[in-house]
Amino acid sequence: MSLFKKIFSSQKKETLDKGLEKTKTSFFSKLGKAVAGKSKVDDDVLDNLEEVLVSSDVGVDTTLKIIERIEARVARDKYVGTDELNTILRAEIAGLLSETNDKDVSEIQIPKDKKPYVIMVVGVNGVGKTTTIGKLAHRFKSQGLKVVLGAADTFRAAAIDQLQVWADRVDVPIVKQQMGSDPASVAFDTLSSAVTQDADVVIIDTAGRLHNKVNLMNELTKVKRVMQKVVEDTPHEVLLVLDGSTGQNAFEQAKQFTKATEVTALAITKLDGTAKGGVVIGISDQFKIPVKYIGVGEGIEDLQVFNKHEFVDSFFKI
């Protein structure tokens, strides 16, 4: 590893550690209490652990899965000390993450033979879609890719302006229409423009303010259908953005969006400043959709490619 790479990757690790700080602190203080005064993992300890996981937003189903696996281990090994619990838990969580995220580093790959590669970004209002798009555009551009943004969240003028701010900051072209125009029409224009410019990547922002599942499904289906008039098989990716700090709400949103459309990738934002980082584990397990990015701040560099090893390392590094 070159020195540059080493410095860069250690810096990146620091942001992740910092980003997960609140989650870790809260998790380990609860875990400490759960095993206080106990030397052996018994039913009490497991009950407490269950509570810790649920209250860390890992989600009930995933928590039960983890508890059952540890129970099986205790039954098999007869004696498991509470001092081993950390290591065991870590292994179980790493195992769960591996079931969904089979690759070590799960960044969206832009294939050369699909040009432009179209990423549609979905999620409810305020979760961080536009911010994530800005960070992603910056990331792709730094890789030498030609990026075009499409402002298909046409509900609010501010939404279009905000994407424009990001486009200026990153210095990539944006396609937009006025507020209230048809999102599908904006998406169509964006793809047409991207084809003309021979762009590598198109990122389409969408509105999250759709009041029910049927509306949402109809809207997204329409945007897709219209885009397919320009580029076959689009979108190549549907990236669902979830706000990690909302805990159980993020699970609910994932449920709604996966019912409404085919989601291929997840970005979980706002993991800085929240103790609810456990959602990453639960959502990855429950929805079987790979987490590709995590947001750990509002800045342009505060988007990390999700690396399951680093995540678990960071989570368990006290």
Ligand SMILES: Nc1nc2c(ncn2[C@@H]2O[C@H](COP(=O)(O)OP(=O)(O)O)[C@@H](O)[C@H]2O)c(=O)[nH]1
């Ligand atoms: N702390 C933090 N704030 C974020 C992150 N991602 C987005 N935000 C903030 O969340 C707010 C809503 O983001 P926005 O991109 O407008 O969400 P959208 O409505 O889904 O497009 C903004 O104030 C962003 O700066 C993140 O990873 N960490």
Ligand SMILES: [Mg+2]
């Ligand atoms: Mg937005």
